[in-house]
Amino acid sequence: MKKPFFALLVGLSLFFLPLSSSSISVWFGLRETGFHAVDYFPLNPWLGLFFVSMALAKYIYPEGKSLTKFEWPEQWLWLGRKHFDDIRIPSTISYRHNASNWNYWF
Structure with missing residues (x-):
């Protein structure tokens, strides 16, 4: 990843976006926090967590190699x-x- 700061910014915004009560978020398929359904699984907080993890991985694994020698x-x-x-x-x-x-x- 060439721009980890951008991934961190996108990840944090996606992670905290469901907490906003903006009516425009419904147009993007984003639901508010009070919405509950059995067959609906929102991607927003989990996609944000994925981007934050990608940004942190750039600092944890700077060379892209594992820290352990497990095979x-x-x-x-x-x-x-x-x-x-x-x-x-x-x-x-x-x-x-x-x-x-x-x-x-x-």
Whole structure:
């Protein structure tokens, strides 16, 4: 990240934006703090936290390298690759089957 101060500024503004009671924020899809719904999950405070974390990471990891020397065991890496193939192949077959029978759904 080349401009961490800009990310910090954007992050803090997005983090505290839901606390404002401006009616113009509704036009941008931002709700006030008193709004509650089961199927609505606002991105605003969490997107702000993401940008603040990106700005802080520039100072915590100035060279972009991890502070620890941890490496995953090779057996775990193989298991992850194998599991990805187990998910990818059946989903591709299922997609092709559904795509060929698209008129069944309409």
